[in-house]
Structure formats: structure tokens, C-alpha cells
Amino acid sequence: MMRYVAVIGPGTEATDSELDSAREAGRRLADNGFVVVTGGLGGVMEAAAAGAGDEGGVSIGLLPGLDRSEAGAAHTYTVSTGLGEMRNALVVRAADAVFAIGGSWGTLSEIALAARTGVPVVSVAGWPLHDYPEGVLVCDNVVDALRHLVELLRPPAPRGR
Amino acid sequence: MMRYVAVIGPGTEATDSELDSAREAGRRLADNGFVVVTGGLGGVMEAAAAGAGDEGGVSIGLLPGLDRSEAGAAHTYTVSTGLGEMRNALVVRAADAVFAIGGSWGTLSEIALAARTGVPVVSVAGWPLHDYPEGVLVCDNVVDALRHLVELLRPPAPRGR
């Protein structure tokens, strides 16, 4: 069964370091066979989509508006929702796990939403909070985060004798 | 630019003839390079996705629930929305045009929604109403409907000297 990982993080205000992490995350997610889900716009979203594309992977962008032309060009597919910021919840609902990059309030808002609805989260380059919500794993780098994600989403071994 | 066409119609209560039309529609849409969007479940949705798959095309199913395992197996990608029947509006919003098959009330409801929001509709095997909403083209068969869709979604010729 195909697995979907949402990459969330700042849009146009993303730092170069966040963009690098997002592109690397996209690449490694695609390498591991995950479909990348994003909010469909620029910054971290676009970089993750571009990373997935680097490895021949697929990204799906769930756009806040009704106009597909606002989507980041690197996304393989886009879905216009017209829901505005409410589409953040759709991004989380569409994902088996969330890969958070950077520490903006918007990103924290989505992390909290994921944690509340039982979607596991790995976070890279977030704020050094000591009290992330349960279900959020703060990681040192993309490689570590990816390793945890793969572990989290590994299908259970078949039970047998 | 990629174009998306929503195929809408009855789910498990679809007739054999509707399923045949949906599969043919999916095939021809994929042949013409369209991405097929559906409500992600069985019946006409699944048949259209299967048709797209027959031709190596792509389908995206926008599910009413939160559980991706309820999706029709032929869908290439699925997006869990948790919106229930409200996801019908998302299916219409995600599409550049709607391909309606069959005459259920549910299908008419979505046709009306598309017509109200300016998304063009072609309809096959619907009820013989004389007063479909403006923007809805009632067609005799899938081939005719497809031809009209292609015409509708053709990019405007470049203006020249």
C-alpha cells in the first residue's frame, strides 16, 4: 500500500537552510517510495516537491485557493480546495505521517493539529521547545527524521508461528 | 499544463451500463492526457479510475472519510478528507470540467454545484430532463462527450499578428 507523508513548513519566508532540508526530505521520501503531500505553494512546500521530483517521485499539493496556477511548479499534481487556511487540516488528514521543517507558528499549529488527531510527526530545525506535544519526534537532521519515519510507517510483520 | 476532469456518478448502485460508460470515459480521458478525479469510492468512481489505469493514466480519489483503505483499489492516488458528502464540492473544485454518468439525485446535485460555480459539465446517460442548468451539455455517448470536453478545455490559440 502506498504511504503518504506531508511535508509542512514556511512558505515564501523559508530560510535557505529550511529549503535545503525540505529538498533533501523530498528526495529521501521519494527514494523510500512515499508520496509527498504539501500545501501546494512555495518555500518548503515547493522545495519538498522539487526534491521528490529529483528522484522521480510524486508530490500532491493541496492548494488553499481555487486557482491551480498559484501552485508551486514542482508539484506533480495539485488539488484546488478553496478552503483557505482550513486546507492545512486536509494536508494532515491526507498523510500517514508529517515531516515538519522549521519553527514558524504556522508550522507549530499544524504539528499540534497532527498530534491531536493521532498522525505521527517528525520535526527538523524547529524551535528548541522542551515540551512538544506527544507524538512529535524532534530530530537533529533530515536523515535521522527519515529513518524514524520509515520505522513508524513500516507495516507490521505478519504474525505467524 | 495538466488538466483534470472529475468523473461523477453513482457508487455501488451503478448499473452495468453506467460502469461500462465510466470505464470507457476513464480510458479516453487518460488517452487524451487528462488526470481523472473522483470521489474515491466504488461504482462509477472505481470504473473511471480503472479505465484511466488501462491506458497508463492517473486518477486521484478524494475520499469522504479519513480511512484510505475504503478507497476503490484502482485509484492511483487517494486523499482522505473526512468531510463526508461535503467532499463532493472538493471533487468539483479540483476539476477543470466534470464528466457526469448516470442520473441519480446525487449526481444531479453535483452537476448543479458545478454549473453554479462555472465548471463545465458533460453528461452521459442522465435523466432526459429538458432543463438542465446552463453550462451542462447532455451527450448521447462517451465519445461525443469526450469530444466536447476536449473542445472545452483546449487552450486558446495564441494570438498573432
Add this chain to the structure above:
Amino acid sequence: MMRYVAVIGPGTEATDSELDSAREAGRRLADNGFVVVTGGLGGVMEAAAAGAGDEGGVSIGLLPGLDRSEAGAAHTYTVSTGLGEMRNALVVRAADAVFAIGGSWGTLSEIALAARTGVPVVSVAGWPLHDYPEGVLVCDNVVDALRHLVELLRPPAPRGR
């Protein structure tokens, strides 16, 4: 327990006769202790809210946009949703029953949505279709429709000896 009835019908394109029916419906609904729910804009929505106000009743308008100032002035309370046409589904979800006035495609779309989700509908001045969806009661006038609604929403008699 308070009961909510959604009054649905055309907005600015409503006919005088539809507006009269909506105002009368609003009055009688308020008289019977129902809270009137609408889509918050003009036409039938505003007339129903005004009718409820005539009798000291309450109306709640669920607006498609984010700006409460677009609401019809007669509504007692308004809720901005920013969902566009998707708020039609919220109007139906918020109601114990639907009172439909007039025969526009938009109205039929909402009637169909209500019927699919098990919310009972009474309809006045709709199109003379012979095949309304199950769960829709086509009535000759507002008085009849109201009588049916009251019957539908009457709490079951307590079982006992």
C-alpha cells in the same frame, strides 16, 4: 430541545411570490418555536429571517464568505464560514429539517444533499417534478408544509404504561 429548520431557496433572483412564501415560512417557523437557519444572504434567506423576526424568533445565517457585513440585515446571528458554496452542506447539517422554497437548480442541489444525508425536506413552489428524491415532501403551500414539518419533528411520545 430546540429544533432548527433550514430555509433554502434563491437569493437575489427570487420572485416576489417566493419572497412572500419565505417570509410566511419564517413567521410560522418562529411561531412554532423553531430556530431558522439560512445561507445568510438575500432573497429567500433574508425574507425567512425577516419573517422569523416578525414573530420575535431567531435566525442564524451561515455565510459563504469571511465578511459578516455581506449578511442580510434581518438575520439575528451570522456565522462567517469562508467555505463558498460548500457552506450549503453546513446549512443542511445544522438543520433538523429543510424548508425549500422555489425551484432553482441551486435549491434542488441542496434538496438532493439533504435527502442523501437523511434530513427530511418539505418543498413549496418547486418545479413540478414527478420524481423528487425520497424524503422530500412536495407541498401546495406554506401552511401545509409547516404542518408536515411539525409532524416530522414532533418528539416521540414517551413510552410507558
Add this chain to the structure above:
Amino acid sequence: MMRYVAVIGPGTEATDSELDSAREAGRRLADNGFVVVTGGLGGVMEAAAAGAGDEGGVSIGLLPGLDRSEAGAAHTYTVSTGLGEMRNALVVRAADAVFAIGGSWGTLSEIALAARTGVPVVSVAGWPLHDYPEGVLVCDNVVDALRHLVELLRPPAPRGR
């Protein structure tokens, strides 16, 4: 013009002190003529609704589910949305300002959402973060928070000569 203030905070896991603050907030909001909007369930939501009721005010609860019977009993009116956690965004959209009580992750998630969409927030009894998002005013107590809210929502004085 009527003004709406959303009171947000923990549900059943609210502390006694948070419940006291919520009830006082509800009372003072009603006293000042505000309509109280909540997420419709227990804890802080129910306490704020009860406080509004103490002063003859009105509260509207926007429920996550489809069943109105899950609403806290003190709410004057309830709107079933069926949107699950996505209804948090509706609560914020329906409000002219947000009154946050307590420091759960859920509450922070909604604060961040409000801040991102330009809805002013006052916060009482939240975590002692030093870096709340812009647009959030952390207050020592309900009285102070209310005073700030009134100031924020005061209509601008008419310009004159």
C-alpha cells in the same frame, strides 16, 4: 453591529482555575454585549457559555460532529458541522476576536491560526512563552483581557472636521 468573541481552551481536561476564568470571561463578554462563540463541547467551552447565560447573553457552539446532543447544555444555540477538528478554523472565522484560556497544545494551535488570519487574540493563563505570535496579547487575568478586547473591538470614532 453585533460583535462575536470566540472563547477557546481545553475541553474535559480543563482545570478548575481554567473553568473559573472561562465562566468569568463568558459573563463579562455578555455584559459587554458580545456574542460568545465556542467549539460547542465541555470544559472551557461549556463554562464560557454558562457565564454568558448567567448574564442573559447568547452563546453559539460550533460542534465538531453531526449530532447536536453532544453539545454542552449551556449553549444557547448550536451548529453541527461534521468537520471534526477542522471546525476550529470555523470558530476562529466566526469571531471578531479570540479569548484564549489555558495553555494546551490545542489552544496554541487555534491561537496560531487566529494570528495567521488576522483575528486579534487575548490570552489568559496560557504558557509563559516569550514568543507568542504577533497579534496575541498575553494578559494577567480576565478583567485585563476583557478591557483589551473592548478596546480592540471598539468601532472607530467617526471622522469629522
